[in-house]
Every structure is written in structure tokens, then in C-alpha cells.
Amino acid sequence: MLRLALKSVRHNPKRLILTAVAVALGVALVSSVFTFTNSLSKGFGDLFSTIYSTVDVVVEPDPHANLDPNSKEGLFTTANVATISALPGVKLAEGGVAYESGSLLNAAGDAPLGQGAPTLLYNWTGNSDLDRATLIDGRAPVADNEVVVDVDTFKKLGIQLGGVAKLASDTGVQDLTVVGTIRFGQNNDLQTASLLYANENTVRAIGGGLTNYSTIAVLTADGVSPATVVKEITPTLPKDTRAITAEDKAKEQSASLNNILKYVNIFALVFGLVSLFVGAYIIVNTFRIIVTQRTREFGLLRAIGAHGKQIRTMILLEAAVVGLIASTLGILLGWLLALGLAALVESFSGNILGAITLPLNGVLLGYGLGLAITIVSALLPAIHASNISPMEALREAGTAGKKSLTVRNIVGGAMAVAGIASVFIGLYVNVPKAWIWVAIGAVLVVLGVTLLAAQVLVPMAFGLRGILSRLWGVNGTLAANNIRREPRRSANTAAALMIGVMLLALVATFTASFKDTFTSQFKTTSADLFVIPTSGPIPQGALDAISGTEGVANVVRMGQTKATFDGVDYGVTYVDAAHASELYDFRTDRPLSKLDGGVFIDPTIQALGIKVGDQVTIKGLAGTETLTVTGLYTNKGDQAFLVDWPQGTALVSEPVVVQALVGFKDGANADTTTTAVKDALATNFPLVEPQSPASLTKLFNQGIDTFLGFISAMLGAALIIAILGVANTLLLSVTERTREIGLLRAVGIKRSAVWGMITLESVVMALFGTILGIILGVGLGAALVHSLSSYGIDRPVVPWALIGVYTVLSLIAGVVAAIWPAYRASRLDILKAIAADG
Structure with a gap:
């Protein structure tokens, strides 16, 4: 049967070419994305390995702790650094201060340098292992507002040593004197990021008053394993912090990235499955027609002793051969598409990818999908062929009878009715996650209509x-x-x-x-204007500049945080309530000016039995507030709690403005005032763009x-x-x-x-x-x-x-x-x- 199947495919390739192409296209879609994400993972995996290749132990905040990400206060003091330095297994320990929310500007100082890649500013220790960088030209940053810059960023700046680089930060635009260039690791592979080092005072000032240390880097004594030092350090650490070996930290970051890329792969897999599902119709049609055309051939095989099972096996083997060839073509095509996509991405973002190689999971999945879809799709035609009697086939009567559509119509009708019922429940019955009912109903309706289409x-x-x-x-x-x-x-x-x-x-x-x-x-x-930052939160200084502009009447701030209510985390929005409803419809049952120091709740909280007049206790990252419910927020799924700015800032250690609304004075010219606002921001806050x-x-x-x-x-x-x-x-x-x-x-x-x-x-x-x-x-x-x-x-x-x-x-x-x-x-x-x- 295998030899017959191979001969059939070899002697009649034309009738299977388009089938193979259909399968190859679906496999290529999946293969290309898996190849691309694998390359992206390799690129950043190499970066993480380089970052932690020269240190032995990293002491940092516990990523699982409920900490305020906007806090300017580091968790490690100089005493913590001294304690760790004194441990017998520790050779050297240095505290780290980092500011990662700024952006280097171009020579004109009016736009970010590069294509949105991050700008990273750290304190310079002078130890190349702890800094993960080597000084190439110039000297180390000693005085305030001096920096060293990685060699690639230095070229982009287009300046000489001693020149000025402009860094936009939360506190405005800082002029920094570039006194040297550094190379990160062996090849300065920073995945397009800009890397700067300065002394501690400069980093703290640019970060808006950073205190203490955010991390501690540790080198172990000769002959002492990093794991042993981790055990020594752990009992000395403050709450919500941890020590981890550099090797484990690199693996953890790679795993975190891969977890994100996993969803990208799933996204691609969904579209690949849609394509292959569509391809299944082609395969069914192809093999059904082929079976009809080869009825006499099957009759002769049955007449010389072939069993129905053998006929069925032969057709499925033909399908497997087609699936194998198509999957191979699809995988190779996917690799070529990934090469093209990589070239396109790197033309905009620079070198952020590793080698473009076919990943094992992509290859196995490609073959698995291609073979599965062809074999399963050919199954019904194969069964039909195996049930044709020898005499009918030889008389060519096998093609005369037409199978009734009754079963197909019954199944299709049942699926369509079930689907419509599920959609109806999702739309008109009060069920949780109604969209899931609609989605399930949609799938059933589509399948039902597909079967009923013949009728x-x-x-x-x-x-x-x-x-x-x-x-x-x-x-x-x-x-x-x-x-x-x-x-x-x-x-x-x-x-x-x-x-x-x-x-x-x-x-x-x-x-x-x-x-x-x-x-x-x-x-x-x-x-009249919405203020949205291009990087990080909106600096308060920028809002002050807007408020002081001629023609501006009101500036309403909006911030967001998370808080715990009744043991569950919810989103909280805090706003300047006095004028908020004058500028924007927040979909509340009364103006936000009626908050009166209370809280508005959304339908999620209302469903818990909470109503206007009740009190709720909300535990934030830095404080706890007991507030009276004074109104209702009608949107579900946005923010569970809506509070005034003072109550919101009591929940967080550092209030962050994520958006602002600007209202002009009556009679003010909109174009003139808008230009004035932009001019007020251009010098010190070029990353803040009012729209x-x-x-x-x-x-x-x-x-x-x-x-x-x-x-x-x-x-x-x-x-x-x-x-x-x-x-x-x-x-x-x-x-x-x-x-x-x-x-x-x-x-x-x-x-x-x-x-x-x-x-x-x-x-x-x-x-x-x-x-x-x-x-x-x-x-x-x-x-x-x-x-x-x-x-x-x-x-x-x-x-x-x-x-x-x-x-x-x-x-x-x-x-x-x-x-x-x-x-x-x-x-x-x-x-x-x-x-x-x-």
C-alpha cells in the first residue's frame, strides 16, 4: 500500500499541488512567527547573559512583593551594603542607583534619540565587573552632571568628548557633559538601548530625588559559590527583598520574556489554525474528487484481493505524503519569511535579534499541524473509498449514486440552533462573561452554516x-x-x-x-487639550508650565494605581475632581465634583452588594483609606474605584500623572493658546505632547x-x-x-x-x-x-x-x-x- 501511495503521488502530482500549497501557507505562518520570536528570545537572552556575566549575586526588591513601582525610595541603605560587604563569602558589594524613565534627545534637543529605545542611567562604581562596562576613551564621570556613554550612542549623538548631551527626565531637560565612552560587555550589544553612567548624586537628582539604593551587586570571594553567598546574605536583608545568583537572574529574565513571546506564538498559532481549517475544505474536496476519479482503480484492487482497510490506508498514506512535503515547504517558507521580517524590524530598531534559526518547537509543530490536517481531512473520503464494492466500482456505478444530505443537514441544523441559543444567552440572559457565550455560539453557528450551505x-x-x-x-x-x-x-x-x-x-x-x-x-x-506623555509619567513641572500659560483655565490630572478591597486587587483612578466633569464625560451618575472626599464605584463593586452611602476600606501601596460611596461609575472593566486626588495620593507613595485634561478660558483663541502651551513645554519637557x-x-x-x-x-x-x-x-x-x-x-x-x-x-x-x-x-x-x-x-x-x-x-x-x-x-x-x- 505504501508503494502504491507513493506511485500515485509521483504519477499524478498536479492534482495535489494546490492542496500542498494550501497546507504549506498555513504552516509557513506559524513557522515564521515561531522562528522570529525564537530569534528575539535569543537576542535578549544573550543580553541578559551579558548583563549578569560579570557579577555573582544580585540583591534586589522581591518581584513578588506588593511594592509601589513609582517610589523614589530605594529599599537598601548604606548599612545594608556594609553588612553584606562584611560577610565572609563576599569579595565586594556596591549599591546601585538607576533611572530608566528618561530619554536622550537629538542634537536639536526636541525629539528622542533613536526609535523609542530606552535610555538607561546608572551610577558608576569604577569596577568593570560591577558596572558590566569598560571605559574606552576619555575618563570616568567624577563631578556632578558628567556622564560616560556607550560607543554606539556616542556616534548617534554626533558630538566630541566634552560635548553636551541632553537628557529629558521627570525634572526637565538636563545638560550632561560627556567625558568618556564605554563598551558594554564584549560587543556593546544593548539591543538598541542607550547606556549612560554618572556619579550617584547626578543619578539621584535626575531621578527626582532618589534615595538609598535600588539594588546591590555582589562579587564572591575566590572559591565561594554564589549559591552559598545567597544563603549568607538572605538573613540580613530587609523585608520584601531577596538575593539571587546572577545566573538564576539571567534565566529568570529570559523566562519572563519567553512567557510574553509565548502569547505572540499563540496569537500566530490561532491564525495558522484558521488558515489550515480553511485548507481542510480544500483537502476534503481534493480527495473526494480523487476518490471519485479513481473508482475503477479501487475496484480492480478490490477484485484482486485488496481489503477495504488497505484502500483506506493507501489514501491516508497519500495524504500523509502530501502533508509531509507541504509541511517541509511551509517550514522553509516560514524561515524565509522570518528572515524578511527580521530585516524589516532591524531596519527600524537596529540589531535586536539573535541568529535566525528554525526552532525545534516550530519545526515539530509545523510537521504536526501539516500532517494532522491532511490526514484528518482525507479520512472521510478514504472511508468512502473503502466502502465501495468491487463490482460497483468496476461498473463505474460507484459514481452514480449521490449520498443523501440528510445527516449533514441534521447535524448542521442542530449546531446552528445551539449556536443561536448560546448567542441569545450571552446577549439577553444575565450571565458572567457574556462574550464567552457569544464566542462559543459564533463558532457553532459558523460550523452549522458550513454544513447547511450544501442545502x-x-x-x-x-x-x-x-x-x-x-x-x-x-x-x-x-x-x-x-x-x-x-x-x-x-x-x-x-x-x-x-x-x-x-x-x-x-x-x-x-x-x-x-x-x-x-x-x-x-x-x-x-x-481643549489632552496631555499624554511619550515616555513615563507626566512631570508635575510640565503641568505647572501649562497652568501658567496665558489662556489656560484648568488643568485636570489623572493618575492610576492598584489597591486591595476585601482581599482582592482592583484598579483605582484618582483625579482633580473639582473641574473634571466640566472637561470630560467620565460616565458617572453625577458630576465628579460631588465626590466630597468619597469614592465612586463601578458595576464590579456594585455587584458585591455595595451601594451609595456605604463605606469601603481600600488598602493602597502606601496607605489605607476608608471612604464613603458617594456616586456610581457606570463603565465596567476600567477602574473599580474613582476618587479625588488627595484620597488617591494617600494610597500611593509617589503620585503619578498618566494623563491630563486642559481647558482654555472663555474667549481664548484655541490655536494661539495651543501654540503657547507647546512653546512652554518645548524647552524643558519635549517628551510631553499635548494633543x-x-x-x-x-x-x-x-x-x-x-x-x-x-x-x-x-x-x-x-x-x-x-x-x-x-x-x-x-x-x-x-x-x-x-x-x-x-x-x-x-x-x-x-x-x-x-x-x-x-x-x-x-x-x-x-x-x-x-x-x-x-x-x-x-x-x-x-x-x-x-x-x-x-x-x-x-x-x-x-x-x-x-x-x-x-x-x-x-x-x-x-x-x-x-x-x-x-x-x-x-x-x-x-x-x-x-x-x-x-
């Missing part, structure tokens, strides 16, 4: 026959009849396209609705459109596979109908008419799949939006213009998919076609 396609083709006949004569009649006589095949082909279009329409509907919800907030806002509601809306729309374009590109593989499916079905159908086409040509049908007939079949199937896809996509997208209404999404919005584009493109795809099959059909030799067995 719908028959009357649709019958109804279209009259229209097609009037418009295209006999070509239209033949096209409609060909679709009707093979409803399963036609439905599967249309369903593949339906799924791709459905996903595009669903994503487009959801993003359009999200965009409408966001942008509608700016249509009713009274704020008008209109410009912010434009930026948001661009971001959403980019996201939609990215998702559409990811779904492009599924659509390409669906189009290949249309072409594959028609191509194999032409082979199956060789004699019929020959007879048509013999009675006078021209080549152009044959071409037109095949093209009409393709366009009708594409149109059918597109219409079903749009109906499902828009309907399910609107249902998903409704299920998320409690999270602030107002209403479903259908992007009809984009839907129209999808429809036109699908029709064009139908025409394109028919080109090769139509050409093959029109070029058949009449006499050979009439004499053919098929």
Missing part, C-alpha cells in the same frame, strides 16, 4: 439559473447545473471563502464599533486602521488558501468532466464559452461564500459588541464601504481563481476528451 446552495443555483441564462445564455445554464449537481463540493469550496470573509467582516465590524466608541468621546468633550481632541482622534484612527490592516494581512493566508480552493476544485472538476467538456466542444461550444462556463461557476461560488461570510461576520461582530457593552463599547457600527470592498475583491478573486482551470478546460483536445474515461 442552501442547491436552490440558490436553481434560482440563479434563470438569471445566468438570460445574461450569459447556455454558459450560465451549464454553470448553474454544474454547481447544483455537486452541492457538497461547491458548498465546501464556498465555505472556505466564507470563513475568511466572515473573519474579516467580524474584525472590521468590531474595530469600527470600538473606533466609534472612542472617537465619540471627543465629540462631546469640553477639554487636541481632533488630532488625538486622528492618531487613534490611524492606530486602529493599522491594527485592522495587520489582522487583515494575517487573515490573508486564509483568503489565499480559499481562493486556491476554488481553483483546485474547478481544476479537478475539469479533469472529472473531461468527456463532458469534449462532447460540448463536439456539438459546437466554443473555447470562449467553456472558459465562460468555468468562470461563472467560480464567480457564483465566490459570491455565495462572500455573502454568507458578510452576513455571519457582521451579525456575529454586532453580537460580540453588544456582549461587551458593559465594558464601554456603545453600539455596533458596520463599515459598509469596507464590506463593499470585500465583496468586489471576492468577485475578482472568483474570476482570478478560474483562469487556470478555464484555460485547461478550453484547451482540451476534443477527440481525446471524448475518448477519456472520466
Whole structure:
């Protein structure tokens, strides 16, 4: 059976080429992302190894402790450093001070240097092992406001030693004198980051008054293992801190990055599975047609003693061979795509990647997915082939009978009804996480409609026959009849396209609705400017500069933190409540000026039985507040508690402004005042960018459109596979109908008419799949939006213009998919076609 399967694939490769391409595309999508994330992991893994290669033990805050990330007070004192230094296993210990929220500016001082890479500022100890850096040129930073800069950043600055570098920080723009250059590790591989060192006073001042030490780096004595020193250090440490070997720290950071990249891989895997799921329709159609075409061959095998199981095994082996070849092509194609993606990324971000090599998990997953989808998809045609009796096959009666659609319709109907019921529950029954019910229902509806499509396609083709006949004569009649006589095949082909279009329409509907919800907030806002930082929080000095600008009436600050209520962590927003509701609709049941030192609660807290007038005790990172509930916040899923600025700052050690609203005075010219605000910020706070509601809306729309374009590109593989499916079905159908086409040509049908007939079949199937896809996509997208209404999404919005584009493109795809099959059909030799067995 294996030899027969290999011969069958070798002697008839054309009928399986498009099937292999479909599988290869799905595998390539997964393989490329796994390869790229593996390279990214290697790049940063090498960085982490370099960072911790010269120290033995790191003493740091415990990452699992509930600490305020914005605190300027380090957990380690000089006494802690002295205690650790005195331990017998310790050779040297130095405290570290770091500021990582600033950004080096370009020579003009008005924009960040580079493409958003971080700027890291640390205190210089003079020990190359502890600093992880070696002085190359110049001298070490000794006086205040002196720095040394890594060699790559020094080149970007375009200055000489003794020149000035500008660093934008929380306290403004600092002029720093560059007195030397350093190399990080052996090759200065910083993954595009900028690395600076200064004395302790400079780092503390730029950080806005940093106290104590944030870390302690330790070198062990000769012959003493880092693990032993960790055990010595641990009992001496203050609360919420820990000691860890440098080797374990590097592994921990690599594991943390890999955990993030895991979700990127899952994201890619979802799109890969969608593509392969669409490809499954092609495989089913391909093997079903192949089985029909080889009925006599199977009959001869059965007549000479082959069992049904052997026939089934042979077909599955053919599928496995196709899957193996396709997976190999897909993995290699994925590697090439990863190379291209890496080159594109590094052209913008610099060298942040490791070697582009195929990861073992990507290879195994690629082969596993490719083989699984081909074998599973070929299973039903294989079973059908094994059940054909020898005599029926030899009489070619095996092709005459058409299997009833009854079972298919029953299963499809049941799934569709169950799906609709699940969607209904998610929309109209008060259940937790309603969107999950809608999502499950959507999957069931799609599967149900896929099975029912064969039943719908028959009357649709019958109804279209009259229209097609009037418009295209006999070509239209033949096209409609060909679709009707093979409803399963036609439905599967249309369903593949339906799924791709459905996903595009669903994503487009959801993003359009999200965009409408966001942008509608700016249509009713009274704020003239929104202040959003490009890096880190908004410095208070920047807000003071805005407040002092002529024409500005109010500046409302907004900050966020987390706090514990009833043993559970929740988000807390704190605002300048007096004028907040004048500038923005916070979706509260009364103005925020009515907070009166209390708290507004969202539906999550209300569901716990808390109501207006009750008291709640909230434990923050730095303090605990008992507040009276004075109002309700109507959005669910944003922030559980909304409080005034004084109450919010009592919960945190260092209040952080994440956004600010600016209102102009009555009669102030908007353009003039906006320019004045920007001028006031340009010198000392160039990273703070005030935006008008209109410009912010434009930026948001661009971001959403980019996201939609990215998702559409990811779904492009599924659509390409669906189009290949249309072409594959028609191509194999032409082979199956060789004699019929020959007879048509013999009675006078021209080549152009044959071409037109095949093209009409393709366009009708594409149109059918597109219409079903749009109906499902828009309907399910609107249902998903409704299920998320409690999270602030107002209403479903259908992007009809984009839907129209999808429809036109699908029709064009139908025409394109028919080109090769139509050409093959029109070029058949009449006499050979009439004499053919098929």
C-alpha cells in the first residue's frame, strides 16, 4: 500500500499541488512567527547573559512583593551594603542607583534619540565587573552632571568628548557633559538601548530625588559559590527583598520574556489554525474528487484481493505524503519569511535579534499541524473509498449514486440552533462573561452554516439559473447545473471563502464599533487639550508650565494605581475632581465634583452588594483609606474605584500623572493658546505632547486602521488558501468532466464559452461564500459588541464601504481563481476528451 501511495503521488502530482500549497501557507505562518520570536528570545537572552556575566549575586526588591513601582525610595541603605560587604563569602558589594524613565534627545534637543529605545542611567562604581562596562576613551564621570556613554550612542549623538548631551527626565531637560565612552560587555550589544553612567548624586537628582539604593551587586570571594553567598546574605536583608545568583537572574529574565513571546506564538498559532481549517475544505474536496476519479482503480484492487482497510490506508498514506512535503515547504517558507521580517524590524530598531534559526518547537509543530490536517481531512473520503464494492466500482456505478444530505443537514441544523441559543444567552440572559457565550455560539453557528450551505446552495443555483441564462445564455445554464449537481463540493469550496470573509467582516465590524466608541468621546468633550506623555509619567513641572500659560483655565490630572478591597486587587483612578466633569464625560451618575472626599464605584463593586452611602476600606501601596460611596461609575472593566486626588495620593507613595485634561478660558483663541502651551513645554519637557481632541482622534484612527490592516494581512493566508480552493476544485472538476467538456466542444461550444462556463461557476461560488461570510461576520461582530457593552463599547457600527470592498475583491478573486482551470478546460483536445474515461 505504501508503494502504491507513493506511485500515485509521483504519477499524478498536479492534482495535489494546490492542496500542498494550501497546507504549506498555513504552516509557513506559524513557522515564521515561531522562528522570529525564537530569534528575539535569543537576542535578549544573550543580553541578559551579558548583563549578569560579570557579577555573582544580585540583591534586589522581591518581584513578588506588593511594592509601589513609582517610589523614589530605594529599599537598601548604606548599612545594608556594609553588612553584606562584611560577610565572609563576599569579595565586594556596591549599591546601585538607576533611572530608566528618561530619554536622550537629538542634537536639536526636541525629539528622542533613536526609535523609542530606552535610555538607561546608572551610577558608576569604577569596577568593570560591577558596572558590566569598560571605559574606552576619555575618563570616568567624577563631578556632578558628567556622564560616560556607550560607543554606539556616542556616534548617534554626533558630538566630541566634552560635548553636551541632553537628557529629558521627570525634572526637565538636563545638560550632561560627556567625558568618556564605554563598551558594554564584549560587543556593546544593548539591543538598541542607550547606556549612560554618572556619579550617584547626578543619578539621584535626575531621578527626582532618589534615595538609598535600588539594588546591590555582589562579587564572591575566590572559591565561594554564589549559591552559598545567597544563603549568607538572605538573613540580613530587609523585608520584601531577596538575593539571587546572577545566573538564576539571567534565566529568570529570559523566562519572563519567553512567557510574553509565548502569547505572540499563540496569537500566530490561532491564525495558522484558521488558515489550515480553511485548507481542510480544500483537502476534503481534493480527495473526494480523487476518490471519485479513481473508482475503477479501487475496484480492480478490490477484485484482486485488496481489503477495504488497505484502500483506506493507501489514501491516508497519500495524504500523509502530501502533508509531509507541504509541511517541509511551509517550514522553509516560514524561515524565509522570518528572515524578511527580521530585516524589516532591524531596519527600524537596529540589531535586536539573535541568529535566525528554525526552532525545534516550530519545526515539530509545523510537521504536526501539516500532517494532522491532511490526514484528518482525507479520512472521510478514504472511508468512502473503502466502502465501495468491487463490482460497483468496476461498473463505474460507484459514481452514480449521490449520498443523501440528510445527516449533514441534521447535524448542521442542530449546531446552528445551539449556536443561536448560546448567542441569545450571552446577549439577553444575565450571565458572567457574556462574550464567552457569544464566542462559543459564533463558532457553532459558523460550523452549522458550513454544513447547511450544501442545502442552501442547491436552490440558490436553481434560482440563479434563470438569471445566468438570460445574461450569459447556455454558459450560465451549464454553470448553474454544474454547481447544483455537486452541492457538497461547491458548498465546501464556498465555505472556505466564507470563513475568511466572515473573519474579516467580524474584525472590521468590531474595530469600527470600538473606533466609534472612542472617537465619540471627543465629540462631546469640553477639554481643549489632552496631555499624554511619550515616555513615563507626566512631570508635575510640565503641568505647572501649562497652568501658567496665558489662556489656560484648568488643568485636570489623572493618575492610576492598584489597591486591595476585601482581599482582592482592583484598579483605582484618582483625579482633580473639582473641574473634571466640566472637561470630560467620565460616565458617572453625577458630576465628579460631588465626590466630597468619597469614592465612586463601578458595576464590579456594585455587584458585591455595595451601594451609595456605604463605606469601603481600600488598602493602597502606601496607605489605607476608608471612604464613603458617594456616586456610581457606570463603565465596567476600567477602574473599580474613582476618587479625588488627595484620597488617591494617600494610597500611593509617589503620585503619578498618566494623563491630563486642559481647558482654555472663555474667549481664548484655541490655536494661539495651543501654540503657547507647546512653546512652554518645548524647552524643558519635549517628551510631553499635548494633543487636541481632533488630532488625538486622528492618531487613534490611524492606530486602529493599522491594527485592522495587520489582522487583515494575517487573515490573508486564509483568503489565499480559499481562493486556491476554488481553483483546485474547478481544476479537478475539469479533469472529472473531461468527456463532458469534449462532447460540448463536439456539438459546437466554443473555447470562449467553456472558459465562460468555468468562470461563472467560480464567480457564483465566490459570491455565495462572500455573502454568507458578510452576513455571519457582521451579525456575529454586532453580537460580540453588544456582549461587551458593559465594558464601554456603545453600539455596533458596520463599515459598509469596507464590506463593499470585500465583496468586489471576492468577485475578482472568483474570476482570478478560474483562469487556470478555464484555460485547461478550453484547451482540451476534443477527440481525446471524448475518448477519456472520466
